[in-house]
Amino acid sequence: MELTTAKTSVNNTGKEKDKVHVFAPATAANLVCGYDILGLALDEPGDEVVMVRAGEPGVRLVKITGDDGRLPLDPTKNTVSACVQLLLTHIGREDVGVEISLHKQMPIGSGLGSSAASTVAGLYAINQLLGSPLSKQELLPFALKGEELACGHGHADNVAPSLFGGITLIKSYEPLEVINLPVPKDLYCSVVFPHVDVPTRAARQMIRSKVELKEAVVQWGNIAGLISGLFMNDYGLIGRSMKDVLIEPTRAILIPEFYEMREVALAAGALGFGISGSGPSVFAFSTSKATAATITAQLSEHLKFKNIDSNGYTSAVNMQGPKEF
Template sequence: MESIRVFAPATVANVTCGFDVLGFAVNSPGDEVILRFKEKPGIQISQITGDDGRLSKDPNLNTVSIAIQDYLQRTDWSGGIDIELHKKMPFGSGLGSSAASAVAGVFAINKLLGDKLDTPALLPSAMEGERVACGSAHADNVAPSLYGGFVIIRSYDPLDVIKIPTPKDLYAVIIHPQIEVNTKDARNILKKKIAMQDAIRQWGNVAGLIAGLTQSDYGLISRSMEDVIVEPVRSLLIPAYDVVKNSALNAGALGCGISGSGPSLFALSQEEGVATTVGAAMCDAFRSEKIDSEIYISKINEKGPQVLD
């Protein structure tokens, strides 16, 4: 095999109550990476599409190449690799764009070199790619993109990531409004201290959401999709947030919240038909506020990255 093309999925991080510890993968959108062997040692990025010229082709500055470099250093391989990166998702959307690129890169190079590492061993390299994009090696996007499904990050030191079973009829609706939310602003707006009663309520919701997922208890999932800490402040950065969220719930969604730091919103629904109705209601709500949006509807992506050819 002289080349490989890999797709890695977008992700929803936080999932209402699970700030910085919970995330899940979706079928669409995502990023594609093509890797080829080249004669001259070292890494080069020969092509990037879908970025409107915003991403660097310098291998020391790009998420995908940094992740691949870390993998090659850890596996002690010093050949030549050419990279094509094809962005298939919006920037700054709260859908883990940089994470999908990093995961596609490490998954592709691992396959190209004969599966030198297992999936958990790929995660640190993908996290290094995320560090370049975000300033810190968060795993709440890269882990679900790499593992597929719902993932909880129990600990960073030591790194401890657990994949959670997903109910078979659970669907995700993601809506990306054509507005911008600065990630730095979304971080800075968070409270530095929280009340004990809020912490206790949030812990209960996280435990309930995980129990609901593992038991396929849709009622428990719905009751647990409540965020009393982050959503009340971050929602202020998203115009019409309450209107759109209420439209999703009134249309039958189990719950609705902010994807990552926004501006995208997500909703979980039982069955595809309900998800379609929820998505239409959310689009209509944004449209009523004169805000254009893109919508994605899919089952939870259990596979993670995939070899396309």
């Protein structure tokens, strides 16, 4: 992915700051049938970045919390600091020095866009610190570089919704085109992260490289149906379209109790149910916050009964993306 933000397009629209504190949301990617092209932002969880201007040029990562020591403090190897440095170099502001503290408020390897939220928080923070010289659209290529560093593939289905908020469609990568889709006002999410390990790279490697045309036709119909349901505020169509015949049958093998959890969610009033990103997190849509909370609680209780610990979240669709405190 080539960085296309030209130095000549940089245009400060606000006053530069000495310190910023930013939150960026977790995401649920794919939305069952939209592998690598659909994603949504969640109100919770998410990651936070505190960025302070330093006297000496350069990007320093001074603290990481909430990661159990799993993430590198080396600024060239951590997605947050590496992307901040990339942005500063690209816009000709290598004179700037910053110290970054990353606070992980969400589990790593959960299928909830952990690396994307951290990267977006860092990029949004440096942009705010410099007086917002770049638009969100211009920040997106830098966020994709972060995903490339984190998992070897610069896909946008996590970083785009985390950056723009709402539900996003990745229409194409060459050229990069992201579309914000309508979000029905009563759409709520139940998200549960079972404490099992499903590495993103391993989950991607399991996916078939070739599919039958008849399966592809079913998948295209479901994607079109889901997007149509969002435009039409047709919750029934949204639910009927949340089916995946290509990816889910393979990835579900890695998630204990997946099909049992789907039965629990649908019985509790879910519109549809599926894997968030590469898993192991699962999510469900429903039409009220109360129903969503019930689904989250029942899924967590089911896993507890099976001796599987989990984190549960209930959220509306986050329409803002990153925010400064």
